[in-house]
Structures are given as structure tokens and as C-alpha cells.
Amino acid sequence: MMKRLTRLIILLIFILGWPSFCYARDDSIDWTPEELAFMAEHPVIRLGVDPKFVPFEFFDEDGTYQGITSDYLEIISEKTGLDMDVIEGLTWTEAYEKALNGEVDMLPAISRTPAREQNFLFSEPYYYFKRVIVVRDSTQGINSIEDLYGQTVAVQRNSSHQGYLEQYPQINLSLYDSAEAAVTAVANGTETVCVGNLATSNYIIQSTGLTNLKYVAFEAENQQGLYFAVRKDWPELIGIMNKALATITKEERIAINSKWIGVDVEPNYEPVYQVVMVVSGVIITIWLVSIYWILRLRREIDKRKKIQRDLEIAKQEAEAANNIKSSFLARMSHEIRTPLNAITGMAYLVKKTQVTLTQKMYLDRITQSANTMLSIINDILDFSKIEAGKIELERVSFNLDLVIQDVINIVSYKIEEQRIGFKLSKDPKIPNCYFGDAKRIEQILLNLINNATKFTNAGEVSLDIRLVARESNFYHLAFTVRDTGIGMSDEQIKNLFEPFAQGDASINRRFGGTGLGLSIVKSLVEMMNGEIQVYSTAGEGSTFIVELSLEKDQQKEQEYQQQVSSLYFNDIKTLVLEKTGSNMNIIDSYLGAFGMHCELTTSSISAVNMLELENGKFSEPFDLLILDYDTPAGGGFKFIEMIQDNKKIVKKPKVIMLLPMMREDLFDQLDTQGVDIGIGKPIIPSVLYNGILEIFRTKAIVANQAFKQEDIDKEILEHHYGILVVEDNKTNQLIAKSLLEPVGFRVWLGNDGQEGIDLFKAHRSAIDLILMDLHMPVLNGYEAAEQIRALSADIPIVAMTADVIEGVKEKCESCGIHHYISKPFDPEQFVETISKIVSAETRRKTEPELQIDEQKNTDTDDAMVLDREEGLRYMGNNKSLYESVLEAYFNENQEVSENLDLDIKNGRYPEAAQTVHKVKSSSGSIGAKQLFEIAKALQKALEGGDEKEIASLHPQFTEAMKQLLATIKSG
Structure with a gap:
């Protein structure tokens, strides 16, 4: 009977509504002039939809937009004449992001939250749904939201349910791209429980035949509304939507709900006589069973009080057990770390004495074993913290190259022990300075590289760092660790991130380990809002890709770039002799990022010819030779000796030699072999950069000097x-x-x-x-x-x-x-x-006195054209370097005033601003504060075209430059 009534209502709506289809807009609605103008100016409204939000909105198998929201939009379109254009091919996350960026005009099926109200205008709600917990039939003991504490709950990503559950830090979330995926995960046992709305969950269950699930209703008094969300700058559209919604009749709403909802989530419109009969029967029987229910209610109250007392006792016992566990971990950590400290410390002291190479090897093995044991302890402690939800991420400024260098220093021993290769490549255009937890990033990379090394007996392990995308000040970086090891099967990959699990029992027997490393890596990556992927083929190796979003430290990165841009590296003529093309390309990209141009060769004979001016095509000698120790036949030292003895090479270049891993003995021979700097492989950009700085000190500013x-x-x-x-x-x-x-x-x-x-x-x-x-x-x-x-x-x-x-x-x-x-x-x-x-x-104790002296100096120096003490501080208190920079400044700026006069006289203000900007930057670096301040004001006036200010500041700039150059010249 209900189905017949539904069909009749839909037919009546169609017949009665037919005449309105002939009109572009329902003029019986009281539109304001602003709303009419808006509809004329914006006839098409771009919609961003959730493609899997059944039964509210989704695309069917034919790609047609369907659902409750779709039916409402069709009616609204008929009443307003607006064309509702659904943008296809977007996930819900992409649709939401486009709405935030103004690329989508309206989100038609969205819940209202305080966070979303900051970005959108909301219509009146057009539908209400109830939130439910979905579990398997066999699951017991879940009756309220509190029963989910300590559990992992499946939920759709970026849904209102995710925002709701995030209010409960006791609940762990497992995010899925769609509600269907979350419900299916519970049905197949991957997840224990999920949270969603009743209508969507019921539709999914009925359409997919998942018969082993049940609902648990909670917060029955709370219903969630569904709204149209419109971009903030279109308030007229909200008025239009609300007026159109107000004209949709109760019968139309019932017809839409009956079409899509298969469970009793809306009032039951059974025939009146059936309701009367049921109510009458209830009234007749109430007085017969009232005593029974009163007694049962009392028993239930007593039972709940007892449960509450038991829960309180259980909570106290759990807290006591947790305290005992924490105390045990603290004691275990202390008791194990203390003898480990003795082992590593005594090994270090013994190595300082006269020991043979064999004894030194034994001591290295002792240290390595102690470090391995320490790593196992750290894994257990980290896993315990993650499990308890007590691990915290730091947000401090760090240098990515230093993190990579620490990682390589730690893993190099194991790589050398396995006798395999290691390759590092990093996009030189990626910034170096970020905010984040450097120690945790180091821990992630160490785990992945150690794992790759452990399972690789031949070939190489590589670390590649690339930029995936950039959003404002955030850089999405991909850290890729590849190996040529034993690889994994699909079954092994499936269980890879489970704690205390190895690929299989044989893996554990052959290679050892706690099986916690990758579980910890996954947890840390997810805590950083990142993602980890793994690709592997048995017998061919594995690839792990970790994507992290890191915020750039704007200030430190800018300071670093200013230092790089002020260097004279482009004057350093460089020759690279490297045996492998891949490493040669990496070096070339690093040098290019430093502003250097270089010649590349893999042949030692070719390198000699290029260094011999009369035999080569080059008219100027090379300043720098970057040489791989393993490239020339007989080794790098023999090649350097040959160059030194070659009379045809009129100018001997400075030499940077790239040395193999774990060859500390070669570093001791550099001075006697005529090598200026030795750099261990793999090559890290900042290490190469600092090596070039070390050699050409008079041409560059040394930054961040180490504590020697x-x-x-x-x-x-x-x-x-x-x-x-x-x-x-x-x-x-x-x-x-x-x-x-x-x-x-x-x-x-x-x-x-x-x-x-x-x-x-x-x-x-x-x-x-x-x-x-x-x-x-x-x-x-x-x-x-x-x-x-x-x-x-x-x-x-x-x-x-x-x-x-x-x-x-x-x-x-x-x-x-x-x-x-x-x-x-x-x-x-x-x-x-x-x-x-x-x-x-x-x-710190002597600081007040120093501050007084500095203040006196400042008062005296304010009137000076050049503050040499401040300039020296910028140069790391390197006096000879400072004098070289002053000389370069003097030579470079001889014609600045004359060129600036011509640009200003001819109205070329942009070119003049560029000239002043260059002078401003270099003047600040040498301590010329007076000229720096004038240049800053003049640059601003030139960029704004303020001729009055330009006329006032230009003579001041010229005079200040004249005084500064005279001061530098006088010494």
C-alpha cells in the first residue's frame, strides 16, 4: 500500500508541476532586484559533489548524477531557471579544495561546522540524518561513543563524522576515501567499527548485500542537517536557494525520501487506521504490564549502577597497570642503557690507545652491536608511546642536508659491511631550511635505509629526494628509498606494517629484527600527515616512497640564499672527472644550483688534455678539479701526482677528491698527496658547497662555521x-x-x-x-x-x-x-x-658588561659611514675575508652613481630600483648602515614612482655612496 501511495504522489507532482517546466523561473516567488540581477549575471552554478555520498549524491554506473540532493537541485533549478552544472571527475577532497579556492560555486550536500562557516555561507537545512555506529553482528559491548575509547574507528575522510570524532582524542581514526570503503572494511573484518549516517550506511548495505552488519544508535536526540554551502562572496545565492527550498511542498519531500531511503529514518506514514489500532492496543495493555515494567526498570537501574562501579574499578586498575608499565619501561631503559654507555664509552677509550687494525675492527664491532641493541630499545619505547598516544612531534627549525648527512654517517658502516653501493640524489632547487621534527624524519629514513641494506646482498641502495608539489610556504617532498634486494610478494607487503611482524618466519630467522621498524615508520609518517607507499617484486628489490609536507623556514632559507647569491662561484672554472654518468649528472646539478658552470668527463686522458691549454679547446685554465678517487686507473692519488709532474699544465687547479665510504685511511693521506679537500660519498649538496667555500675563502663568505x-x-x-x-x-x-x-x-x-x-x-x-x-x-x-x-x-x-x-x-x-x-x-x-x-x-654572566661596551660603541659608530665591527661579524670575524669583500665592493660600485643618475633622469625607475636594491643588500652586509637606510627608502620611492621622494633621496644616496667609497679607499 505504501508503494502505491508513493507512486501516486510522484505522478501527481509530475502532472501538477508540468506547466512550470515551460518557464525559466517561477515568478510567483518574491525575488528581490538583487537576486534577479544575480541570476541574470550567473545563469550557471558550478557544483562540487561527493561522487560516493549515497543516497544523497553519487554517480551511477552510467555516470549520471543521482540521489536525494540531485532531486532537490532539479526542483530548485526549475524554480530559479539556474543551470546546476556538476563538475565531474573530482573526489570529495578535490571538490572541497576547489570550493575553498573559489573554483567551485556551491557544495550541495554538506554538514555545517564552525570551521566550515569561516569559508562558506549556508542555506537552511533541507534534510536531517542520524549518526550511527556500524559493527558486525557478532560484535558485543558497543552501545555508546564512550565504548569506542581506545579503539580504531573507520570513517570517511573530510566528512562531518571525521570532525565529530576528532573531538574525542581517546578514539583513533582510520580514514577512508568513501563511506562505502569504510563500511566494507568493517564487513570483511579489516576494521572493527565505523561511524556514518544511517541513510548512507543502510543504502550501502542493501546495495552491496552486506548482511553481517548491524547499527548501534547513539545520541538519538541529535540529528545532523544537510545544507547547500555557497562561496562567501555570493550572499544573493543563499537567499535564492532558501526561497526555492521554502516552496518545496511536504508531499514533494516525502516522495524524494521514499524514493531513496529504505529504512525508517523519516516518520512512518502508515495508514491512519493502523496507527489507531496499534495505539489503542497499547493503551489497553499498558495497565496490565505497568507493574512488570516498573520492577524491571528498578532491576535495570541496580544493574547499571553495578556496571558503573565495576567500570570505575576497572578504570582505576587500568591506570595503575599503565603506571606500572611506564615505571617498568623507565627502569628497563635505565638498566639497559647504563651498561650500554659503559660498553660504548670504554670501546671509545680503548681505541684512543695503541691498538692493532684487527683490535680496532673488534672494537668497531662492539660499538656497532651496542648501537643495534640501543636501536631495538628505542623501537620498543617508541612503539609503546605510539600505542599509548603519548608521542609528540617537535616543530623546530632544521637543515635537511644535515639530517641526510647524519643518516648517511649512521648507515655507511652497514652498507660497507654488505659490500653494496649507495647512491644519493637530491633536487638542488629544494630548500634546505624547514620547520618540523628533524629527529623523527631521520628515524624514518634510517629505518627504511637500514631495512633496504639488510635485505640487499648485491647491487645498491639509493635515496632520492624530489619536490612533488608546492603550496605557498609548504613543500611536498618525496623521499624514495630503492634497493636491488630480495623483494617481497604481495602477501608479504600486505602484512608489512603490522607490529612485531616480519615478511615471514624465514625472514625473521635469516635477518633478525623486532619487526617494529616499519610499523613505527608508518605511524610517524601518518602523524606528520604524510603518506607511505611500497612497491616490490620478489627477487627484484623494493621501493618505499614517503611523502611529507614541510613548512619552509623563510628567514633562515632567505639568509642562506642571500649568502649564496652574494658569492663569486660563477668565476670558478671547474672540471669534473667522475666514472659514472649518474653521479656526474648529480654533481652537475649541484654545481649549477651554486651558480657554477663546469666541464664533465669520464676519461682521465680527456681530463689531462683539457687541463693542458695548448692541447685543449679552452683558453683559460681550470680553477677547480673535482675528482672521483676510483675513476682514474691506479687511483686518484696517482692521477694527482701525474698532473703535478705535467709541465704542460701551467696552472695547477685546486682539487676536491670524492672518497669511497668507510675509507677514513684516505683522509689521512690528502695533505701529502696534494689534495685540498676530501669529501666522502655519497655527495651531499651542502658538504660540497662548504668544501668549495673552504678552498676559495677569499672569494666567498663562510656561513655557519662549525664548533671545532x-x-x-x-x-x-x-x-x-x-x-x-x-x-x-x-x-x-x-x-x-x-x-x-x-x-x-x-x-x-x-x-x-x-x-x-x-x-x-x-x-x-x-x-x-x-x-x-x-x-x-x-x-x-x-x-x-x-x-x-x-x-x-x-x-x-x-x-x-x-x-x-x-x-x-x-x-x-x-x-x-x-x-x-x-x-x-x-x-x-x-x-x-x-x-x-x-x-x-x-x-651569560659577563653579558651585562659587554652590552654596556657595545652600546658605547654603537653610540660612537652611528655617525660613521662604515661600521667595520658589524661588517666583521657578518664575515664570521674573518678580517682578511672582510678586507677582500670591501675591495670587491669598491671595484663593483665605481659607476653606480653615474648609472643611477641616467636611469632616474630618463624615467627608468624599475631599472633604477634594481640598481639601488643590489647596493642596499651588499651595503648592509659590509656594515654601511647609513647607505643601507637611504637605499631602502630610495628603492621604495622608485618602486612607487614617488618623484618628490626620489628628488629628495637621490642626492643623499649619491653623497653617501661617495663617502663610503672614500672611506673604503682610505682603509
């Missing part, structure tokens, strides 16, 4: 700093003392927290820093630090701890410990870190 060991030793010997080491482990005491005393530190040793306090009281004036272990008898590190802080608010206290779990850093801060060194530590880095802290503390 000899500088550390000199400063320590001058100040004779005192260090108090509070540590209960005798081996760690010995290691710390053996590392610190040889470079000039004085060391006191305390066996526990109380001894540390007593030693500090006795030698307070001589102690400059305290190294504090956290777990000790009598008084632990926290308690000792609190008592020392009561004696001194300034003394630096460094936690020397093996604890790496959540909360340790915060607890240290609360006790006055503001520095950390994690055990086991790298010995050289340990000494460098301690030196930096005490040096910084010494400078």
Missing part, C-alpha cells in the same frame, strides 16, 4: 673549567673522567646525590657545571638537584640519564635541571655539549 674541537680545547685550557660528576656507576665515572680531563677540565666524582651536594658545598667556587645521574642511592638526582638549586640558582645542572620516557624532561625542569645528555652518549659529542654549556654560561 681545537676551539673547544683552547677555551677549556684558558678557563680551566670545573665539572662535578655525580654518578653511582663506577664505569661511567671512569668514562666521564677519562673524556673530560684530557681536554682540560677539572673533575670531581660523587657516588650518590648526597656526596654530590657535599662536594658542591666544598668546591662551589671552582665548579662550573654539574653532571647528574637521576637514579642513585641515598639521594637520587632529582632530590640532589633541588637541594643544590637552593644553594645556587645559576649553576648549570645536566641530567646524564638513560630515561627517555614521557614526563622525565618535565620532572627535571621542575627540579632545576635544564640540560640533558642521554645515555649511551657519543663521546666526542659529549665533550662538545659540555663545552658549549659552560662557555655559554660564562658569556
